[in-house]
Amino acid sequence: MKFRPCIDIHNGKVKQIVGGSLSDSNEGTAENYVSDKDAAYYAALYATMGLDGGHIAMLNARGTKEAEDTKAQALKALLAYPGGMQIGGGINAENASEYIEAGASHVIVTSYVFRDGHIDWDALELLKKSVGKDRIVLDLSSRFKEDGYYIVTDRWQKFTGHRLEKGIFDDLSGYCDEFLIHAVDVEGKKAGIDEKIIAILAGIPYTITYAGGISALDDIRLIKEAGRGRIDITVGSALKLFGGDLEIQEVIDCIR
Secondary structure, eight states: OOBOOEEEEETTEEEEEOGGGOOTTOTTOOEEEEOSSOHHHHHHHHHHHTOOSEEEEEOSOTTSHHHHHHHHHHHHHHHHSTTSEEEESSOOTTTHHHHHHTTOSEEEESGGGEETTEEOHHHHHHHHHHHOGGGEEEEOOEEEETTEEEEEETTTTEEEEEESSHHHHHHHGGGOSEEEEEBTTTTTSOSOOOHHHHHHHTTOOSOEEEESOOOSHHHHHHHHHHTTTOEEEEOOTTBGGGTSSBOHHHHHHHHO
């Protein structure tokens, strides 16, 4: 079990937001915290602490001025911690190598590999050819709908036809090095983890990072026990770094 730090960037600012409130229009986004420090500050801090494998999330829709501001911040963070962080948000086969060359250890991809709600195998092949399997993290963030948890895309607003279950991990494992799963229904709410998603992930034999709802050390202990120490975690809004109550060192010590 490992702690993966995060840097979420929206409209060119480091923020913590309620995940399900994101939209292409930027309207209605619920913010938990907006930092007065830039992304490079956090990347340098994580580097000093030896915390690698964390993720930078660019949360704006591509093609807008806000997205360009966000990208500029993300590139500064990669420069501050070369090889130490993953990056996601609008990544595809055409631009993935740009971020690897800028210092990302991996690119994180969701929407590009799904078309009309289903896996686009051709896109996956192109992505794999572009940067290699060992540089790819597939984000299978999910929300609950009727009969189970389904993978969502496009800032977690669109449901795909794929349920979060072992088969999907098996099918995609040949195209990536790791998986990242945000429990979107609890993301950013600091109200506790989604134990049903944790139960699903506990039986998956691949490198997985869980994010969403961690608000106390007991949440971390529960994940550690349920996942038998195999599920990595990220903590955002609950950290004092981002306006919460937990010290980052407390989280690290709890995992150890």
